[in-house]
Amino acid sequence: MTNTKVNLCGIELSNPIIPASGTFGFGYEFAELYDINVLGTLSFKGTTLEPRFGNPTPRIAECASGMLNAVGLQNPGVDKVISDELPKLRSVFSKPVMANVSGFGVDEYTETVRRLDTEECIGWFEINISCPNVHGGGMSFGTSCEMAERVTRAVRDVTKKPIIIKLSPNVTDIVSIAKACEAGGADGVSLINTLLGMRIDLKKRKPIIANKTGGFSGPAIKPVAVRMIYQVWEAVKIPIVGMGGVSTAEDVIELMLAGATAVEVGAENLVNPYACRDIILDLPRAMEKYGIESLADIVGAAH
Amino acid sequence: MKDVNLKIVSNKKIAENTYECVLLGDISDITAPGQFVNIKLDGFYLRRPISVCDAVGDRLTIIYKVVGDGTEKMANAKAGCEWMTLTGLGNGYDTSLSGERPLLIGGGAGVPPMYMLAKKLISEGKSVSVILGFNTAKEVFYKEEFEALGADVTVTTVDGSVGIKGFVTDAMRGLDYTYFYTCGPEPMLRAIYNSSESSGQLSFEERMGCGFGACMGCSCKTKYGNKRICRDGPVLTKEEIIW
Structure with missing residues (x-):
């Protein structure tokens, strides 16, 4: 009998699978397809203080084994998320959820977290300091140790719930950023967000995406994710939520061996809306194949 | 919306760069003209959204134009091949x-x-x-x-x-x-x-990520608020359009 349970910052997950923010909406589109209560949890669509339309279209481009997106944090704003989206999410999902929060200034992060903090369904905050698709915010916090620590500390002051800082791979040294978050009081870090990329339309001789650059995700980026999770695991004591190119149960095991306590699945949800359910159903087979009795035992076992 | 395996019955050129493909399978989720399907092709990460030309019983007809590598691969597919296809996407015409x-x-x-x-x-x-x-x-x-x-x-x-x-x-x-x-x-x-x-x-047409409303890749502004071309569209009324 295999055991898929893991404990993420004090909350037990029945399995480590978490749909990544921005690829799963607020869950209810997917609940039409399968009972999403099979998930460990889900990280909902990145929420900001004010409503955002995001970037102009085209926002999507295909790549070999992956895709670029430059959605730019489209969301209805925190108040509408609380009044409209969370009730719908709660009607289809009964477990604690991960609230993904983004901002353009320290005050915006803290105010959004403060408003969400009283929502009982929220188990964790995932603080996105790594969106590559918005200017003047997001990633600029994730590329400086000082800013990363400052945002973490400020959010720490407004919530007692676990905070997980979502890190950018578009940095020279992700380890130092992770350590800064730990120093600021983070309960965990999640990595990696998308890699900054570009594709060009040969007929038009212009970038395909209106924003010119977009975040690269999909199976192609998995080796980068594995490497960064491995490096961060050696440097911090707080748990890591791993993500980047996960599409199979074997990928989940690989990221956990590198050091991930839980694993987010992103782009794959868009091409196979059943991806998370399929991976969860397949985990016991893969565990048996590799002689794993309990997934919690293999976290960081590759070191 | 349903993800189903559709089998190609015929796939033939009917005009320059234009192919008509008849597929067989469970297409019960296609309920209105103007809806589309999203087809998974081997070797391509994202699916190809293609409008429904006709849907009768378990027979789906699509007509597509070869515009890139994906549709080129579709044009080369032979009868008997199968494509995993998300069906019944979009609102369709009223x-x-x-x-x-x-x-x-x-x-x-x-x-x-x-x-x-x-x-x-x-x-x-x-x-x-x-x-x-x-x-x-x-x-x-x-x-x-x-x-x-x-x-x-x-x-x-x-x-x-x-x-x-x-x-x-x-x-x-x-x-x-x-x-x-x-x-x-x-x-x-x-x-x-x-x-x-x-x-x-x-x-309307737009580059899509998922085709079913999850990724916000194909959003547009309308007089009735933001809409997703894939889920709230692709059909919009004249009254709501903002150019």
Whole structure:
């Protein structure tokens, strides 16, 4: 009998699978397809203080084994998320959820977290300091140790719930950023967000995406994710939520061996809306194949 | 929405760069003309969104234009091959607003969804006129198929090699219609929006990530708020469009 349970910052997950923010909406589109209560949890669509339309279209481009997106944090704003989206999410999902929060200034992060903090369904905050698709915010916090620590500390002051800082791979040294978050009081870090990329339309001789650059995700980026999770695991004591190119149960095991306590699945949800359910159903087979009795035992076992 | 395995019955060229493909499988989630399907192809990460031309029982007809590597691969697929396909995507056209004499305008790769729409409107007893716009004679397809349904069909070509020389809007002038439905390239939609004398419904195209509303890749602004072309569209009403 295999055991898929893991404990993420004090909350037990029945399995480590978490749909990544921005690829799963607020869950209810997917609940039409399968009972999403099979998930460990889900990280909902990145929420900001004010409503955002995001970037102009085209926002999507295909790549070999992956895709670029430059959605730019489209969301209805925190108040509408609380009044409209969370009730719908709660009607289809009964477990604690991960609230993904983004901002353009320290005050915006803290105010959004403060408003969400009283929502009982929220188990964790995932603080996105790594969106590559918005200017003047997001990633600029994730590329400086000082800013990363400052945002973490400020959010720490407004919530007692676990905070997980979502890190950018578009940095020279992700380890130092992770350590800064730990120093600021983070309960965990999640990595990696998308890699900054570009594709060009040969007929038009212009970038395909209106924003010119977009975040690269999909199976192609998995080796980068594995490497960064491995490096961060050696440097911090707080748990890591791993993500980047996960599409199979074997990928989940690989990221956990590198050091991930839980694993987010992103782009794959868009091409196979059943991806998370399929991976969860397949985990016991893969565990048996590799002689794993309990997934919690293999976290960081590759070191 | 349902993810189903569809088997190719036939896949043949019907005009320049244009293929008609008949697929067999569970297409019960296709409920309205103007909806689309999203097809998974080996070797390509994202699916290919293709409009529904016709759906009868378990037979789905799609017509697609070869515009890139993905549609090129589709064109090379043989009968018997299977494609995993998300079916029943998008809102589709609402026929209840058509009035007695609806006008259907399809441009190029926007012609196919007009076929199932014409069929439905005719079955509802409406007197249907269709304008099919192409660049040139060798791109023309489905004229006879629309006529066989009992629609009054006008073809336009930009170079005048067949039908009326000019754009679909040239053929619209002087026509008496109660409502319009259209699908085609955005400049055509814009011209129809500006010259049409009735209200109507327009179907839009956009690069999509998922095709079912999860990724926000294909959002647009409307007078009724932000909409996702794939989920809240692809059909928008004339009244709500912001250009």
